[in-house]
Amino acid sequence: xxxxxxxxxxxxxxxxxxxxxxxxxxxxxxxxxIANRGGVSVExxxxxxxxxxxxxxxxxxxxxxxxxxxxRGDWELIATFDGEPNxxxxxxxxxxxxxDYRNGLMRLDATTGVVTPFLERRNxxxxxxxxxxxxxxxxxxxxxxxxxxxxxxxxxxxxxxxxGGKLDVLIDNAPxxxxxxxxxxxxxxxxxxxxxxxxxxxxxxxxxxxSKVGQFFTSYGPSGPDGLAMRADGFLLVANPGLGYVWxxxxxxxxxxxxxxxxxxxxxxxxxxGAEGKTLLMTESTTGAILSAEMSVGGAPVHAGRxx
Numbered sequence: 692x693x694x695x696x697x698x699x700x701x702x703x704x705x706x707x708x709x710x711x712x713x714x715x716x717x718x719x720x721x722x723x724x725i726a727n728r729g730g731v732s733v734e735x736x737x738x739x740x741x742x743x744x745x746x747x748x749x750x751x752x753x754x755x756x757x758x759x760x761x762x763r764g765d766w767e768l769i770a771t772f773d774g775e776p777n778x779x780x781x782x783x784x785x786x787x788x789x790x791d792y793r794n795g796l797m798r799l800d801a802t803t804g805v806v807t808p809f810l811e812r813r814n815x816x817x818x819x820x821x822x823x824x825x826x827x828x829x830x831x832x833x834x835x836x837x838x839x840x841x842x843x844x845x846x847x848x849x850x851x852x853x854x855g856g857k858l859d860v861l862i863d864n865a866p867x868x869x870x871x872x873x874x875x876x877x878x879x880x881x882x883x884x885x886x887x888x889x890x891x892x893x894x895x896x897x898x899x900x901x902s903k904v905g906q907f908f909t910s911y912g913p914s915g916p917d918g919l920a921m922r923a924d925g926f927l928l929v930a931n932p933g934l935g936y937v938w939x940x941x942x943x944x945x946x947x948x949x950x951x952x953x954x955x956x957x958x959x960x961x962x963x964x965g966a967e968g969k970t971l972l973m974t975e976s977t978t979g980a981i982l983s984a985e986m987s988v989g990g991a992p993v994h995a996g997r998x999x
Contacts, residue, residue, distance in 0.1 A: 697947075699939070699946040699947050699948050699949050700947070700948045700949070701948075701949045701951065702948070702949075702950060702951070702984070703950070703951050703952075703953045704937075704950050704951065704952055704953060704971075704973060704982035704983060704984045705953075705982065705983050705984065706953060706954060706980050706981075706982060707762070707764065707972070707980075707981045707982060707983040708760060708764035708766070708980070708981050709978065709979055709980045709981070710734070710735050710737070710758075710766065710979035710980070711766050714735070714756075714758070714766060714768065715734035715735060715979065716733075716734055716735065716753075716754055717732060717734065718732065718753075718754075719732050721733065721753045721754070723736075723752060723753040723775050723792075724736075724753050726839075733753055734979055735751045735753070735754065735756075735976075735979040736751060736752045736753050736959075736976045736977075737749050737750070737751055737752075737959070737974040737975070737976050737979055737980075737981070738750045738751075738752050738776075738777050738778070738918075738959055738960050738974055738976065739776065739777055739778045739779035739789070739790075739823075739960060739974075740779075740918075740960055740961060740962045740972055740973070740974055740981075741779050741780060741781055741787065741962060742962055742963065742964030742965075742968075742972065742993075743781045743787075745761075745762075746759045746760060746761055746762075747759075747760045747761075747762075747962075747964055747972050747981060748760070748769070748779065748787065749779075749974060749981070750776040750777060750778075750779055750789065751776070752775050752776060752777055752792070753775065754771070755771055755772045755773055755774045755775065755776060756768060756770065756771050756776075757769045757770040757776060757779070757787070757789075757799060757804075760981060762965070769799070769801065769804050770799055770804040770805070770806055771804075772797075772806040773793075773794075774789075774791040774792075774793050774794045774797060774806070775791055775792040775793045775794075776789045776790070776791050776792075776797070777789075777790050777791070777792060777821075777822050777823060778790040778821075778822060778823030778824045778834070778870070778960075779799075779824075780824055780825065780826060780993070780995070780996060781993075781995045781996075782798070782995055782996045782997075783995040783996065783997050785801055785802075786798055786799055786800050786801060787799040787801060788809060788824065788832070788996055789806070790821040790822055790823055790824050790834055790835075791821065792820040792821065792822070793820075794808065794811060795808065795809070795810055795811040795812065795817070795818050795821060796808075796809040796810040796811070796821060796824075796834070797809055810852065810858075813850075813858055818836045818838075819836050819837065819838025819839070819840065819846075819847070819848070820836065820837055820838040820839070821834055821835065821836050821837070822834075822835045822836070822837040822868065822869050822870075823835050823869055823870045823871055823918065823960075824871070825871050825872055825873060825993075826993075826994040826995065826996045827873055827877050827994060828877065828992075828994050829854070830853075830854040830994075830996060830997035831851055831852065831853055831854065832851065832852040832996055833849065833850070833851050833861075833871055833873070833880060834849075834850050834852070834871075835847065835848070835849055835850075835865075835868035835869060835870075835871055835882065836848040836849070836850060836868070837867055837868050837869055837885070840865065840866060840867050840868075840886070841866050841867050841886035841887075842866050842886055842887060844866075845864050845865060845866040845887075846863065846864065846865075847862075847865035847866065847867055847868040847884075848860055848862060848863050848865065848868065849861045849862040849865060849868050849871065849880075849882055849893070851899075854997050859899065861880075861893065861901050862882070862891075862893065862901065862904065865882070865884060865887075865891070866884050866886050866887035867884055867885040867886035867887060867915075868882050868883070868884060869882075869883040869884070869885045869916065869917050869918070870882075870883040870916065870917055870918040870919040870930070870960065871883065871919060872919040872920060872921045872927070873921065874921065874925060875921065875923065875925055875991045875992075877895070878894065878895055879892055879893065879894055879895065880893040880895055880901075881893070881907065881919055881921075881927055882919075883915070883916035883917055883918070883919055883929065884915065884916065885914065885915045885916060885917055885932075886915060887915060888909065888910045888911060888912070888915030888916070889906050889907075889908060889909045889910065889915065889916065890906070890907045890908040890910075890916050890919070890927070890929060890944075891904055891905065891906055891907060892904065892905050892906070892907035907927075907944050908927075908929065908938070908940055908944040910929070910931055910934070910938070911934075912931070912933035912934045913933040914931075914932045914933030914957070915931065915933065916929045916930065916931055916938075917930045917931070917932050917958075917959045917960060918930040918959055918960030918961050918974075919961075920961045920962055920963060920971075920990060921990065921991040922939075922963075922986070922988050922989070922990060922991060923988055923989050923990060923991045923992075924988050925942055925991075926939055926940060926941055926942075926947070926988070927939075927940045927944075928940070928961060928971070930958050930959055930960050930961050930973065931958065932956075932957040932958055932959050932976070933956075933957075934958075935951055935952040935955065935956055935957070935958050935975075936949050936950065936951055936952075936958065937949070937950040937951075937958065937961060937971070937973065937984075950971070950973075950984050952973070952975050952980075952982055953982075954975060954978050954980060955975040955976070955977040955978035955980060956977050957975065957976045957977045958973055958974070958975050958976075958982070959973075959974050959975075959976045960973070960974045961973040961974070962990070962993075963986070963989055963990025963993075965983075967989065968989035968990055969985060969986050969987070969988070969989040969990075970983055970984070970985055970986070971983065971984045971985075971986050
């Protein structure tokens with residue numbers, strides 16, 4: 692007898708706030724937009740959501756900006772610099788570490804708005820284009836180097852940087868590595884492969900190596916998984932821009948819920964926040980919107996980096 696999978700529950704997210712008109716740009720010669728959006732003029736492209744100090748912090752990739760957003764919908768421009776910031780995470784000293792496609796890893800002083808280099812090169816060689824990052828409880832930093840890799844050129848990389856500065860390549864054959872997150876027990880690293888339209892499962896061995904890397908989840912559509920988040924119960928949340936979805940996956944990678952964006956067409960990234968840590972906050976990048984959805988289970992602990 693064939694068993695049928697239960698259909699996932701489907702619901703729409705709520706638009707919490709949108710980037711104010713005063714911050715929207717209308718440049719027609721932006722290099723990032725030319726390369727990544729077919730030359731179409733973009734007003735913004737929000738990414739890298741981080742919940743910190745009772746606010747949501749987000750990056751704006753094409754215009755090198757970082758914003759702080761209140762739950763009331765107030766926007767504050769914290770930093771503008773010559774870069775293309777994407778992923779972002781909090782450091783233990785209150786600063787933020789940013790994966791910048793143009794410059795490598797950059798550090799933001801949240802008080803002054805000054806952005807300085809953290810790790811620009813590996814053995815004097817530039818990265819292809821770093822994308823996203825996450826820390827473990829020991830202070831190790833995992834980050835993706837996506838560049839323009841894809842199914843035609845599966846040479847994207849996943850790195851681990853120890854608190855002591857040792858940099859290891861964990862994966863070097865990835866078709867567009869993007870968002871990444873650890874399982875609650877930190878034994879597995881999940882990595883979104885945007886142009887491979889899937890999520891890889893990367894077991895982390897006690898000696899620091901990886902083994903038996905496999906494909907955990909397969910999506911579909913014009914643009915595959917982007918940002919990832921982990922629930923406290925081990926369920927994996929996957930932002931899927933091409934569909935405008937967040938997949939909520941159980942331990943067998945079965946979708947148990949789909950959260951849809953009610954506007955736009957590029958739901959890029961997500962994190963947990965709010966007073967109780969159960970509010971899912973998402974970036975919808977084509978409209979410059981922040982979406983929200985209340986969840987029954989909050990996010991797994993997000994560790995801060997120790998710096999170097």
